[in-house]
Amino acid sequence: MKKALITGANKGIGFETARQLLQHGYFVYLGSRDRQRGEQAAGQLRAEGYSQVEALHLDVTDSTCIAAARQALGQRTAVLDVLINNAGISGGYPQPALETPLHTFREVFNTNVFGAIEVTQAFCDLLRESSAPRIVNVSSGLGSLTLQNDPRWRFYAVKGGVYPASKTALNAYTIALAYELRETHFKVNAVCPGYVDTDFTDHLGDSSPSEAAARVLQAALLGPEGPSGQFFGQEVGTDRNPW
Incomplete structure (x- = not known):
């Protein structure tokens, strides 16, 4: 049985991704910052x-x-087949580039960038034991420099000094x-799940957690x-909001 670890998996996209991996026969570990909420999420599943x-x-x-x-x-387990770096925070909006406090930058980058890097480094040895290891970094179209610099893009005006930059770094x-892993069996990619109806977007998204998890x-x-080394985002070339 293949095994997967998802960070930030006690709710939202991470939780729904766990459910769908379970439906594909995976054993899923729900990574959760809050131990109790993680156990509750595992209990619900x-x-x-x-x-x-397991939480x-x-x-x-x-x-x-x-x-x-x-x-x-x-x-x-001695083997991990899938790592999904899903944990993320926005830092709150608006995020004016000249006025957002530096501590907000540090807080967001600690979760969205450094957290994903440290988790990847920590669990990579278990992934190397898999015959087909996969790493998925949950990103955002807002991190695309190409889209952010295209006035024709529907969400060109959705700017922020912190969150988009963190996803660009990711x-x-x-x-x-x-x-670095090109000569191995690893596949490493970034995915924008869309503008999703979750707590993260104050439930303003036009895409369901189920649709996001499928991506x-x-x-x-x-x-x-x-x-490998690609960015997948439904919004690219469309009018979808790339949260």
């Missing part, structure tokens, strides 16, 4: 009939917690990591001929 799920206390901004989570997971890391799964379930 078990109540729905999915037995192959894993994992705060991506806490190095000690990441190390403890890696040790705990290593005691449960995209750059995705490319570098994919290149993430496309990258998580790539076959051996699938691409």
